[in-house]
Amino acid sequence: MMHGISLLRRLLSVADTAKALPALLAGTLAVLSAVGLIGTAAWIIASAALRPPLSTLALAITLVRACGIGRAVFRYLDRWFSHVLAFDCYEKLQRETYDRAAENIPLRAGNVREGAFLHDLLAGCETLRDFYLRTVPQPLIAGILTAMTCAALLPLSPLGAAALAAIYLLHLALPHLLLHETGLREESAAYRGALLDLTAGRDELIAAGAIPHAEEQLSRAASAFQNRRQRRSIYRDRLFCGLDILRTVLWLALIILLIPHVAEEGLTGVQFAVWVLVLEAVLAEYRSLPAASLGMTEALRAAESILPKDKMPVRTDVPDASVKTGPIAAEVPTDAPLIEAQNISFGYHPEIPILQDLSFAVRQGEHTAVIGESGAGKTTLASLLLRLWECDSGTLRYRGVPSAALSRAETRAHFGAALQGAYLFSTSIRDNFARLHEDITEERIWRALDTAQLAGVVRALPRGLDEPLGENAARLSGGQRSRLLTALALASDAPILLLDEPTAGLNAALSERLIRSVLAELDAEGRTLVVITHDLPLLDHMKQVIRL
Numbered sequence: 001m002m003h004g005i006s007l008l009r010r011l012l013s014v015a016d017t018a019k020a021l022p023a024l025l026a027g028t029l030a031v032l033s034a035v036g037l038i039g040t041a042a043w044i045i046a047s048a049a050l051r052p053p054l055s056t057l058a059l060a061i062t063l064v065r066a067c068g069i070g071r072a073v074f075r076y077l078d079r080w081f082s083h084v085l086a087f088d089c090y091e092k093l094q095r096e097t098y099d100r101a102a103e104n105i106p107l108r109a110g111n112v113r114e115g116a117f118l119h120d121l122l123a124g125c126e127t128l129r130d131f132y133l134r135t136v137p138q139p140l141i142a143g144i145l146t147a148m149t150c151a152a153l154l155p156l157s158p159l160g161a162a163a164l165a166a167i168y169l170l171h172l173a174l175p176h177l178l179l180h181e182t183g184l185r186e187e188s189a190a191y192r193g194a195l196l197d198l199t200a201g202r203d204e205l206i207a208a209g210a211i212p213h214a215e216e217q218l219s220r221a222a223s224a225f226q227n228r229r230q231r232r233s234i235y236r237d238r239l240f241c242g243l244d245i246l247r248t249v250l251w252l253a254l255i256i257l258l259i260p261h262v263a264e265e266g267l268t269g270v271q272f273a274v275w276v277l278v279l280e281a282v283l284a285e286y287r288s289l290p291a292a293s294l295g296m297t298e299a300l301r302a303a304e305s306i307l308p309k310d311k312m313p314v315r316t317d318v319p320d321a322s323v324k325t326g327p328i329a330a331e332v333p334t335d336a337p338l339i340e341a342q343n344i345s346f347g348y349h350p351e352i353p354i355l356q357d358l359s360f361a362v363r364q365g366e367h368t369a370v371i372g373e374s375g376a377g378k379t380t381l382a383s384l385l386l387r388l389w390e391c392d393s394g395t396l397r398y399r400g401v402p403s404a405a406l407s408r409a410e411t412r413a414h415f416g417a418a419l420q421g422a423y424l425f426s427t428s429i430r431d432n433f434a435r436l437h438e439d440i441t442e443e444r445i446w447r448a449l450d451t452a453q454l455a456g457v458v459r460a461l462p463r464g465l466d467e468p469l470g471e472n473a474a475r476l477s478g479g480q481r482s483r484l485l486t487a488l489a490l491a492s493d494a495p496i497l498l499l500d501e502p503t504a505g506l507n508a509a510l511s512e513r514l515i516r517s518v519l520a521e522l523d524a525e526g527r528t529l530v531v532i533t534h535d536l537p538l539l540d541h542m543k544q545v546i547r548l
Contacts, residue, residue: 007303014089015132023081027141030074031285035145037067038281039274046273078137086133093128096306097121103408106388124302127295131302135295138288139172149282156266157257164282167250171243171289176297178239194221240290247283254279336400337361338414338496338528339385344394346377346384354380357394360546364495367519367529369539372548378532381548382419382500385530387411416492418485419500424473429458429484430465437491444491451517452487453510454480479505483514490521497522500532508537515541 040063047057101121146168150161198214258275261267267275339362347353354377362368370378383389384396387408396403398414425432433445445465449455457480461467473481486502497518503511515538522529531538539545 004300007300007307010307011128011131011299011303012136014092015085016088019081019085019088020132023078023085024137024140026074026077026081027137028144030071030078031141031145033067033070033074035278035281037064037071039278040064040067042274042277043270046270050270082133082137086129089132090125090129093125093306097125100306106383120302120305124305127298127302128306130295131299134288135292135299138285138292142168142285142289145282145285149279153254156261157254160254160257163250163253167246167283168286168289170246171286172293174243175236175239175290175293178235194218236294243290244287247286251279251283335363337363337397338399339530340397340400342395342397344384344391344396346380346389346392350392353392355384355548358548359394362496362528362530362544364526364528365523366543367522367541368531368544368546369542370530370532370546370548371534371536371539376548378548379420379500382417382498382530382532385498386415386417386419414494415496415498416489416494417498417500418482418489418502419498420504422485424469424481424484426469426471426473428463428466428468432469432484433488433491436488440491445487448487448491449484451490451521452483453514453517454483454487477505479510482506486514486518490518494527496528496530498530501534502531503533503535503538511535511538 040060044057044060044064047060101118104117146165150165153164154161194217198218202211255276258267258272262269262272339360341358341360343357343359344355345353345357346355358381370381372378380389384391387396387403390403398406398411403411425435429449430442430445433440433448437444442465446455449458458464458467467475469475473484476484482502482504483506486499489497489499499518502518503514506514519529519541521527531542533539
C-alpha cells in the first residue's frame with residue numbers, strides 16, 4: 001500500500017502544476033455546465049405549464065444558452081489543457097524511459113529479455129501518457145461533482161447522499177479488486193518470448209527441419225494469450241454492465257427517497273423534476289470511472305518500470321554511494337591508478353563464473369593489453385570497466401574513486417571506447433562523429449581518421465565525409481568498419497582509450513601502422529590505451545599485459 005502511494009506521488013510530481021490546474025478547472029467547469037444545462041432545461045420544461053413570470057423564464061433561457069455555450073467552450077479548453085499536460089508529461093517520461101534503458105541495457109539475460117524489457121518500457125510510457133489524460137482527471141472531476149451533489153442532497157436525504165458517495169467509491173474500487181492483469185502479462189510475456197525465439201533462430205530451425213514444431217509451440221502460446229484476453233474482456237464487460245445496472249437502481253432509489261418530500265411539500269414538483277434529471281446527469285459521469293480505476297493499476301505498474309527508485313540498496317563493501325566525486329577525489333593521492341580492480345568476479349549465470357578474483361591496475365601512460373583464449377572473458381572485462389554490467393563482487397576504482405560513488409555516465413566519461421558489435425548509423429561518416437561528439441570540428445574528424453589509417457579511404461569516397469554508410473555501415477569492409485570505430489573512440493578527449501580487437505581483419509603491415517599511430521597520438525596527449533587483442537605482435541608495444 002505504501003509503495004503504491006509512493007509511486008502515485010512520484011507520478012503526480014511529474015506533472016507541472018501550472019499545466020495541471022487549468023486542465024482540472026476546465027474539466028470541472030465543463031461537467032458543471034453540462035449538469036447545469038440539464039437542470040435548467042428540466043426547470044423550464046416542468047415550469048412551462050405553471051406560466052412563470054416572463055423575466056424568470058427569460059433568465060432561465062439565458063442560463064440554458066450560457067450553460068450550452070459554456071459546456072462547449074470549457075470542453076474544448078479541457079481537451080486543450082489536458083493534452084498539453086499529457087504530452088508535457090509524456091516528453092519527461094520518454095526521457096526517463098531512455099535513461100532507464102541506457103542504465104540497464106545490455107541485460108545479462110540476452111537479446112530476448114532486452115526486447116521484453118524495452119517493450120515494457122515503451123508500453124508503460126504510453127500508459128502513463130493516458131494516466132494524465134484520462135486516469136487522473138475523471139475521478140477528480142467526478143469526485144468534485146459528487147461532493148457538491150451530496151452537499152445539496154444531504155438536507156433532503158442523508159441516506160441518498162451516503163448511497164451516492166458509496167456508489168462513487170464502488171466504481172473506483174470494484175474494477176481494481178475484481179480484475180487482475182498479472183496472469184495476462186505473464187501470458188503476453190510468454191508469447192513474445194516464443195515469437196522472438198522463433199524469429200531469432202529461424203535459420204537454424206529451417207536447417208534442422210524443426211520449423212513445424214516451433215510453429216506449434218508458438219501457436220499454443222498465442223492461443224493461451226488470446227484465450228486469457230477474451231476471458232478478461234468478458235469479465236470486464238460483465239463488471240461494467242453490473243455497474244450500469246447499479247447506477248440505474250441507485251437513480252430509481254434516489255427518486256423514491258425524494259417522493260415523500262414532494263408529498264410533504266418539502267420539494268415542489270418542479271424541483272423534483274430538476275432533481276430527477278440532475279441525478280441522472282451526475283450518475284452518467286460515473287461511466288468513465290471503472291476504466292480510470294483500471295488505468296490507475298496499469299499506471300502504477302508502468303511507473304515501477306520507468307521511474308527511478310526512491311532509494312537504491314547500499315552496498316557494504318564500498319563507501320556510501322551518496323558521496324560525490326569531487327570530495328573523494330580531493331582525498332585521493334595524485335598518483336592513483338586510472339583503473340584499479342580489486343578481486344572482481346562476474347558471471348552471466350551464478351554457477352558459471354567468467355571472471356573470478358581478478359585484480360590489476362592501469363596507471364597513466366601504462367598502455368595495457370588484455371589477452372586470453374576465446375571465452376576467457378576479455379570482452380566481458382571491457383563491459384565491466386564501462387559498467388555495462390556491474391561486478392558480482394569486488395571493487396572497481398577510477399582515479400581512486402569507487403565505482404559505487406560514480407554514476408554510469410561519470411564512469412564512462414573516463415573512456416573513449418570501441419567494442420566489437422558496436423552499432424554504426426546508416427547516415428554519413430560526419431554524422432556518426434557528430435552524434436557521438438556533438439561539437440567536433442572537421443579538423444578533429446580528419447585527425448582521428450588519419451590516426452586510424454582510414455583517411456585515405458574516406459577521401460576516395462565520392463562524397464567524402466558525407467558518404468552514406470548503409471545499415472550498420474554495411475558499405476564498409478570489416479577492417480574499414482573496425483578502423484572507423486577506432487577513429488570514433490580516438491575523437492574523444494577521455495583519458496583512456498579502450499579498443500576491442502582493433503586490428504581484426506587487417507594485414508600485418510596495416511596493423512603495425514595503426515598501433516604505432518594510435519600510441520603516438522595517445523603519448524602526445526597523455527592518454528592511455530587498454531586494448532583487447534589476439535594479435536600477439538601488438539604486445540611488443542605494451543607496457544603491461546593482463547592474461548585471462
